[in-house]
Amino acid sequence: MQEASSVDETDRLAALAFYQVLDTPPEFAFDAITELAAEICGCPVAIISLMDERRQWFKSKYGLPTDFTECPREITVCNSTICSNDMIYVPDLTAHERFRNLGVVTDEPRLRFYCGMPLISREGYALGTLCVVAFEPLELRPSQREAVRRLAQQAMALLELRRQLLERDALLNELARAKASAEEARDQSERLLRNILPEPVAEELQRFGRVEPRFHEATTILFADFRKFTLLTETLDPARLLDQLDQNFGRFDEIAAENRLETIKTIGDAYLCVGGLPAPNRTHPIDACLAGLQMQAYIRSANRQREKLRLTPWELRIGINTGPAIAGIVGHRRFTYDIWGNAVNVAQRLEEACEPGRINIAASTLHHVSRMFEAQARGSVGVKHIGAIDMYFVNRIRPEFSADAEGCVPNAEFWRASGTG
Template sequence: MNQIIPANEPGRLEALRNYAILDTLPEIGFDEIAELAAQICGCPAALVSFVDASRQWIKAKYGLLPAELSECPREISICTVTICNNDILYVPDLMKDQRFNTSPLVTGDLHIGFYCGVPLITRDGHALGTLCVIDFGPRELTFEQREALRRLSRQTMVHLELRRQLLVRNEMLLELERARDRAVAEKAESDKLLLNILPPSIAAELKTNDRVQPRYFDSATVIMIDFTGFTRLVETMEPASVIDQLDQHFTKFDDIMANHRLEKLKTIGDAYLAVGGVPEPNRSHAIDASLGALQVLDHLARLNRQREKLRLPAWQVRIGINTGPVIAGVVGKHKFTYDIWGNTVNIAQRVEAAGVPGRISIAESTWQYIKTRFEIDVRGAVEVKHQGLVNMYYLNRIKPEFASDSAGIIPNDRFWKQE
């Protein structure tokens, strides 16, 4: 049997792919259509099948057909002729029709003797497959039976179209679900990034009100940390190594600040700024800043002992601490920054700049809060740019009676009970 191909074959195959029917599992709706077709026509077998580029694939079958029969090559398929006709194909005796009398389906084991098939045609005129009835010997159908088969083929297409629309709907719902999941993931990532930039309460206020109301804090403690000799270090190291080590230090500072309820505000080059008592007010911010500063020096001391063994230059910092009122708020629209302003910040920077490497300088305002718990060296009044004379002190350690370690870095239980 010579294979023939529909004139609109590329479009037909594309339409068939759009219905996503090939190689799917059995469906009761198509099985019932095949059974109904056989009963209407009084035939022992019926098929609902689809024709792709190389085969006739059987979606549903009814009657006396081999259980393993699921497809046949397109070149011997009788249904291939049906889809080319775009109309009912009625062959009462296949052995008397020169188009089919040499087909293996007729002369082989199946020994099909009768065929009547109706193409399954889309609204765009593409014949996707057929609804057909067969017998194993010659048979006649009445006009009414043939018309009933034709109407049943249209119902098959209605069923197929509803199935396609359901698939499209399910895909749309799936895409909506994926979009929702992406939106949730993006929001979570956005929230995570926001929390990396802003304190949680400030981030929550920004998300709720789309802005943050500036707030005045009558008492907060500002801590300024600045690496000394940084330019000399940069000149002896690869740029990537400088950034990597600076990042490691600042990451460690972040952990120390978080452990002492201090809020890291920003880094400016090799300088690091944090504050206690903001944005959540508390009464221990001066103590928290002092403990955090001691841990920063302890971290660097341990690191420098290792660097000394390797004959590497030490990382040294000056630390300045000051207590007083500040104003805090968020600046920026596309890149948010939580920051503080006021003379307290300026004095903290001046106290740090007036200090010496490896020591913690504190202003008198901070000393008043911590003097009963910490050992202090008095520096006296120091001239500070734009501020005049400022009484300063060096913070050495926790007093021995309030420390749980010999270095005076870690407070004991008595430390927190001290008034």
Template sequence: MHCATVEPADEPVSATCRAPSTPQMNGVVDRSISGRRDPPRFSVAETSMPSPAPTNEAERLAALRALDIVDSAPEVAYDEIAELAAQLCSCPVSYISFIDDERRWLKARYGLPAEVTDAPRENAVCTTTICGTELLVVPDLKRDPRFENSPMVSLKPSCRFYCGMPLITDEGYALGTLCVMDFEPRQLSFEQTEALRMLSHQVLAQLELRRKLIEDRQTIKQLEQARLEAAAERARAEELLHNVLPAPIADELTRRGRVQPKYTRSATILFADIQGFTLLAERTEPARLIHLLDEYFSALDEIGARHGLEKVKTMGDAYMAVAGVVSPDRRHSIDVCLAALEMRAQLDYLRAECEAIGEHALQLRIGIHTGPVISGVVGNRRITFDIWGDAVNTAWFMEAFGVAGRINVSETVAGHVHGLFDLESRGSIEAKHARAHQMFFLNGLKREYSRNEDGNLPNDHFLSEYHRIGGSRLAHER
């Protein structure tokens, strides 16, 4: 039998000790005639005893905390092991304990009242048990100098017999004990000590299951965190992609990995150029210049989005947008003209702010044309959405031969919007190496369709006509 049987000794075994005051236990026991006896009801009085500690105490405590078992809820598996230990050893009391830095805590108990859950570490015989690697058998606690002052011995009737097996993990940490106790001095048979040893293996198996469960939960938590981070990163990437590309184009690229080029029979293209920018760039600090450009283009982006335009690109101080390609709508010419009026008004407001602080005045020159285009996505690293076709060249021609502060539109645009907008014919204008184009200034909404004298805010009459022409998108947004 592999166990440490302790007989009375003249000198106590040396150990690192601390000796706070602790209560003494009193109780009454009703002994049954056969086998195990009913346990006493304990109360505590003052007594103390030495408190040894394993040499790997810091690591042992860390391993115990990692299991998160101290103060955990009762579990049937541990309760059944404790009861079986008492039955096999014919002892009235048994328990499974874990020992932290201050106390011995009972995970399971048999023959003890439910309110007995822990005790100061220095009062527990189990504190000595975890310093060894084998069964600690004490036939008579009262006759052992190490334990004669233990509160357990001070019981009336006193606990006299103790047998405990340290619960040692594969890493060599004695986390607690599986113990049986009796109120009379006695010995266990070889079969009983072996049974207690084997039951301790079952406790360790439960601890290993608990450790694996904790690891699995941590793994699941880490995987969930990784999933959330990946989802957040994907959302950020999609948001960035939607900022670079129109939403339907971005969705198609995400879904298929590529975007099919698209031919659109009728789309309206807008070019806007900031007049006076070159002079401003010569007189303005770079940081202030970038700030102004960001302010201007951000305002144009917001206005364009409200009217269903998709920004195609910016080129220095030039801005290009299109309507009718990504979201086909027969009113795209009207939408672009409304956006152009609002863009001009917005730049007039920003120009007034610049003039108020002594900065160079800027004006917006806008050109608009309607015609067929091909749209698509180019590049595989820095992806861009773009449009191509003669209509794009004509729209640029409208802007290039426009006038600062005015909106210049082609004859095609004028034909689509003349019923709603005030147009001023410029006649046919030629350019070198280019055919002549009929051009019109877009001054604003006709008076009967405008809410203000500037002619850039549509009224209810306009919205009614807009709805009649092709739907209610603008009416809902306004």
């Protein structure tokens, strides 16, 4: 049998590289083929291997130790198989002039039987083999040899599928890079717009160049700020203060989004978000109370760490009110989405009348959430420029509706009972 020329071997190795398969983890589809080949032929060992310039590497193996993944190609029968266009079938390797002196025959593991089929690529290069081997001489029926041939075709089909997926991914990546380059400026502006505006508002602004103010009959406003923030500004350097404030507000943004609230703005140490707009929904009073509980829980957790470091705790106050509001865009060069109305002013006054670490809500909100949350009546409290407001502290989710001991996480029954599950 003639060895492949150096030019052919260079081309064969280049073809093998297209598949990017060498040293990849085991895969069930290949392992199924080797197990089936061994069972059909009654052999203790079956291997799917690929040949690079120096080694026979096992993509899949049946009947060999887990850590046995390769061997030098010059000592293997498969080194001859890849130079063939067809199956090599040797019932007794010791009786074959070409193979009887190979190391795997004369020394451990002392192979006696071999049947191997080259894995030939669509360009005609033999990349590796599917083989079955035994440690005693063995005769295979024609149907068994045909099974080895067909299983080798299946193994090659898996390799071709891998190559097609790689080629597809490469093409998709190239198209994506071209598209990204062409649309980079537009995408950047759109991302920026969506970072500062709710998505429906951003879309309206992009389509029409303006956003009409809208009256929303039912919203719930959550207003929060940190008590004695001025004292913190006097005890912390500006960089650390801003970093901690950014960390707190960043987590508030996540909590708001998780509870379908829209972050409106931050003003110094104050944080404003709202539910029920720009897209109306029925759950906004519940969403706001859940968000308030989770914000307070986050600050309590952060304060436990601060206490260990003897740092001043953050004291968060939250006011929540339900009512109508007007929402729209202000500004022409620097767009800001904002809300106005008496309901917003009341939410701010509720926050100012709140105790640190608590959530203060108005009767307008309690009406929607009393079934789901434990609330503590505070009576009628007078506030500046508005008058007396009936106020309530929201303490927690009721135990029967809570998934945690602290009463901040709703369970499945909570959503069923609230009519939103």
